[in-house]
Amino acid sequence: MKLTKLLLASAAIALATMGSAAQAADMKIALVVKSLGIGFFEAANKGAQEAAKELGGVEVIYTGPTSTTAEGQIEVINSLIAQGVDAIAISANDPDAVVPALKKAMDRGIKVISWDSGVAPEGRIMHLNPSSNALIGKMCLQLAANHLPDGKGDFAILSATTTSTNQNIWIEEMKKQLKDFPGLNLVTTVYGDDLADKSYREANGLLTSQTNVKVIVAPTTVGVLAASQAVKDAGKIGDVYVTGLGLPSEMAGAIQSGATKEFAIWNPIDLGYSATQIAYRLVKGETDAAPGSEIDAGRMGKIKVGDGGEAAMADPFVYDKSNIEEFSKIF
Ligand code: RAM
Numbered sequence: 001m002k003l004t005k006l007l008l009a010s011a012a013i014a015l016a017t018m019g020s021a022a023q024a025a026d027m028k029i030a031l032v033v034k035s036l037g038i039g040f041f042e043a044a045n046k047g048a049q050e051a052a053k054e055l056g057g058v059e060v061i062y063t064g065p066t067s068t069t070a071e072g073q074i075e076v077i078n079s080l081i082a083q084g085v086d087a088i089a090i091s092a093n094d095p096d097a098v099v100p101a102l103k104k105a106m107d108r109g110i111k112v113i114s115w116d117s118g119v120a121p122e123g124r125i126m127h128l129n130p131s132s133n134a135l136i137g138k139m140c141l142q143l144a145a146n147h148l149p150d151g152k153g154d155f156a157i158l159s160a161t162t163t164s165t166n167q168n169i170w171i172e173e174m175k176k177q178l179k180d181f182p183g184l185n186l187v188t189t190v191y192g193d194d195l196a197d198k199s200y201r202e203a204n205g206l207l208t209s210q211t212n213v214k215v216i217v218a219p220t221t222v223g224v225l226a227a228s229q230a231v232k233d234a235g236k237i238g239d240v241y242v243t244g245l246g247l248p249s250e251m252a253g254a255i256q257s258g259a260t261k262e263f264a265i266w267n268p269i270d271l272g273y274s275a276t277q278i279a280y281r282l283v284k285g286e287t288d289a290a291p292g293s294e295i296d297a298g299r300m301g302k303i304k305v306g307d308g309g310e311a312a313m314a315d316p317f318v319y320d321k322s323n324i325e326e327f328s329k330i331f
Contacts, residue, residue: 026057026058027057027058027059027086027087027280027283028058028059028061028083028084028085028086028087029048029052029058029059029060029061029085029086029087029088029089029276029279029280029283030060030061030063030080030085030087030088030089031044031045031048031060031061031062031063031089031272031275031276032063032064032073032076032077032080032088032089032090032091033045033062033063033064033091034064034068034073034091034092034093034116034117034160034164034194035064035065035066035067035068035072035093035194036063036064036065036066037066038194038221038222039221039247039249039250040221040222040247040265040268041062041064041091041268043247043268043269043272043331044091044116044268044269044271044272044275045060045062045272046269046272046331047268047269047270047271047272047273047274047276048060048062048089048272048273048275048276049062050269050273051272051273051274051276051277051280051298052276054298054299055276055277055280055298058276058280060276061080061083061085063076063080064076065093067193067195068093068160068161068164068193068194068195069093069161070092070093070094070097070098070163071097072093073090073092073093073094073098073101074097074098074101077090077098077101077102077104077105078101078104080105080110081101081104081105081108081110084108085110086110086111086279086283087110087111087112087113087279087280087282087283088102088105088110088111088112088113088279089112089113089114089115089275089276089278089279090102090112090113090114090115090119090124091114091115091116091117091166092114092117092118092119092165093117093161093163093164094161094163094164094165095118095119095120095123095163095165096120096123097163098119098123099119099120099122099123100123102119102123102124103122103123106125111125111279111282111283112124112125113125113126113127113128113275113278113279113282113289114126114127114128114165115127115128115271115272115274115275115278116128116129116130116166116271116275117164117165117166117167118165118166118169118310119165121308121309124309125282125288125289125309126278126289126305126309126310126311127308127309127310127311128271128274128275128278128303128310128311128312128313129166129310129311129312129313130266130271130312130313130314130316131266131312131313131314131315131316132312132315133169133170133173134173134177135315135316136170136173136219136245136316137170137171137172137173137174137176137177138173138177138180139264139316139318140170140174140217140219140243140244140245140264141174141177141178141180141181141184141217142181143217143243143244143262143263143264143318144181144184144215144217144243145181145183145184146243146261146262147214147215147241147243147260147261147262148183148184148214148215148241150183151181151183151184152183152184153183153184153185153214153215154185154186154187154210154212154213154214154215155184155185155186155187155213155214155215155216155217156186156187156188156189156190156206156210156213156215156216156217157171157174157186157188157189157190157216157217157218157219158189158190158191158192158199158202158203158206158216158217158218158220158223158224158226158227158244159171159189159190159191159192159218159219159220159223160191160192160193160194160219160220160222160223161191161193161194162191164194166219167219167220170219171189171219174186174217187210187212187213188206188210190202190203190205190206192218192220192222192223192226194220194222194223195222196222196225196226197226199218199220199222199223199225199226199227200226200227200229200230202223203216203218203223203226203227203229203230203231203242204230204234207230207231207234207236207240213240214239214240214241215240215241215242215243216231216240216241216242216243216244217243217244218242218243218244218245218246219244219245220244220245221245221246221247221250221265223244224242224243224244224245224246224251224254224260224263225246225247225250225251225254227242227259228242228251228253228254228257228259228260229254229259231259232254232257232259237257237258237259238258241259241260241261242254242259242260242263243260243261243262243263244263244264245263245264245265245316246260246263246264246265246319247265247268247331248265248319248323248324248327248328248330248331249327249328249329249330249331251263251319251324251328252324252325252328255319255320255321255324256321261320261321262318262319262320263318263319264316264317264318264319265316265317265319266313266314266315266316266317267314267317267331268331269330269331270300270313270314271313273297273298273299273300274297274300274303274313277295277296277297277298277300277303278295278297278303281295281296289305289309290305290309291305291306291307291308291309292305293305295311300313300314
């Protein structure tokens with residue numbers, strides 16, 4: 001009796017394994033990131049893998065170049081076309097440079113969306129913003145003001161690359177909304193290319209050449225971490241603050257050292273999960289993601305596509321010493 005049960009159980013396991021192996025080939029969704037080795041994208045991949053598991057029969061291919069260039073992404077896209085993936089969900093290093101390669105992908109029937117950092121409309125079906133761009137811009141200014149006495153003083157921006165769609169939009173939003181923060185004065189913007197070492201050097205450059213700057217706002221997880229380290233290493237904690245968009249798991253030390261009092265981010269796991277859900281629905285033909293449509297995104301609910309084929313996921317959240325420990329365990 002026991003033996004029969006055991007045999008039945010192993011047969012069931014074998015069948016299940018075969019089933020999932022056969023299913024794994026059903027749909028391939030490529031999650032193309034700005035660069036490998038960035039914690040934010042690794043967290044997004046967690047969510048993408050979670051969605052794939054939940055949907056079943058989906059393989060998520062997590063890929064990207066080794067540095068944040070459009071050229072590197074074009075090579076990746078071409079190889080994904082050759083592999084015959086079903087969908088590409090990309091966070092772009094440049095809104096325009098990747099368009100011809102992505103158009104080629106779409107001509108071959110591959111469903112292309114952008115997420116996080118957008119692609120120009122002609123190169124994708126839709127774009128998933130993490131949140132409202134205006135809100136992200138406002139939040140960055142609010143965080144800067146919160147680090148200054150009476151919200152007054154000079155600040156500088158440490159961004160990613162000069163062509164990065166998302167950072168450029170957020171910087172534009174910050175500039176537009178500066179009028180609502182009369183105490184803030186933007187001195188300069190520098191670019192660390194989402195490379196830890198370049199971001200560190202650029203932050204250091206600000207510390208030595210712009211001694212009036214009291215806050216560095218980095219709307220990039222790589223930049224905000226590097227700048228916090230630079231401030232600490234320069235012995236300027238309490239004199240210059242860093243804030244912006246960061247990962248709690250990477251920024252716990254910066255909160256502890258006092259290099260930052262608070263920073264923000266949306267949930268990157270949810271973002272990767274949502275992008276994968278959308279790509280899946282497109283491949284299945286359950287949606288065309290046209291403006292006005294609502295896309296089923298599993299546990300994230302329905303995502304509404306607005307003007308220009310753009311959607312927004314959820315509001316960013318602020319992290320400080322009261323909650324950093326809890327969230328640093330998650331992403
Ligand atoms: C970096 C990347 C990413 C951005 C976050 C905030 O990880 O530039 O595109 O959304 O920062």
